[in-house]
Amino acid sequence: GAGVSQSPSNKVTEKGKDVELRCDPISGHTALYWYRQRLGQGLEFLIYFQGNSAPDKSGLPSDRFSAERTGESVSTLTIQRTQQEDSAVYLCASSSQGSMNTEAFFGQGTRLTVV
Amino acid sequence: DQQVKQNSPSLSVQEGRISILNCDYTNSMFDYFLWYKKYPAEGPTFLISISSIKDKNEDGRFTVFLNKSAKHLSLHIVPSQPGDSAVYFCAASARASGTYKYIFGTGTRLKVLA
Numbered sequence: 001g002a003g004v005s006q007s008p009s010n011k012v013t014e015k016g017k018d019v020e021l022r023c024d025p026i027s028g029h030t031a032l033y034w035y036r037q038r039l040g041q042g043l044e045f046l047i048y049f050q051g052n053s054a055p056d057k058s059g060l061p062s063d064r065f066s067a068e069r070t071g072e073s074v075s076t077l078t079i080q081r082t083q084q085e086d087s088a089v090y091l092c093a094s095s096s097q098g099s100m101n102t103e104a105f106f107g108q109g110t111r112l113t114v115v
Numbered sequence: 116d117q118q119v120k121q122n123s124p125s126l127s128v129q130e131g132r133i134s135i136l137n138c139d140y141t142n143s144m145f146d147y148f149l150w151y152k153k154y155p156a157e158g159p160t161f162l163i164s165i166s167s168i169k170d171k172n173e174d175g176r177f178t179v180f181l182n183k184s185a186k187h188l189s190l191h192i193v194p195s196q197p198g199d200s201a202v203y204f205c206a207a208s209a210r211a212s213g214t215y216k217y218i219f220g221t222g223t224r225l226k227v228l229a
Contacts, residue, residue, distance in 0.1 A: 004158070031215050042121075042221030043159070043204060048214075056216055091158055097215050103149055104217055106158030 025094030
């Protein structure tokens with residue numbers, strides 16, 4: 001497809017379990033972002049991959065959160081030992097850098113519910 | 116520390132009238148600003164952007180104004196339509212610093228009344 005694809009679209013997990021969320025960015029986009037939106041809140045920055053540079057992990061809320069990206073393709077966000085406060089919609093976005101007017105294109109998100 | 120602030124969580128406007136959504140920022144390094152619209156159960160979609168070298172950018176019914184000295188931007192929608200009802204997020208980045216990381220505000224829910 002032409003857009004950012006995220007899977008799964010919904011995930012219900014038990015507290016304490018690990019989860020993996022996947023993002024397929026738009027082909028050719030060098031930048032990839034992960035955000036989360038908790039109920040009634042804004043978009044919270046988590047991590048940002050920019051080409052081959054070291055990722056900006058400054059938004060990751062704890063060491064239970066990690067993300068990887070293989071080259072300029074798929075990214076995986078992993079949450080270990082999930083807690084109820086991790087329940088949120090996790091949004092991935094990608095953008096093409098190097099041009100003047102780039103914006104980030106978002107996927108539909110993964111709704112994570114920790115029970 | 117909220118670097119991008121949208122102080123109005125909600126706004127209601129009559130159809131056909133102007134909607135004005137406001138956004139303030141604190142980081143003087145921000146030089147590129149965007150507005151996104153989000154419908155329920157969908158990802159945010161890009162609406163309009165503005166570089167800090169401009170003070171206005173217009174696209175159809177949507178105009179973004181930037182006041183750098185006040186660290187304030189606003190989105191004007193005129194005329195407002197019921198389909199504009201959504202949550203609007205402003206975002207900022209500091210491109211001159213070499214990053215395309217976007218910091219988002221908390222959003223304003225716009226309701227356009229028919």
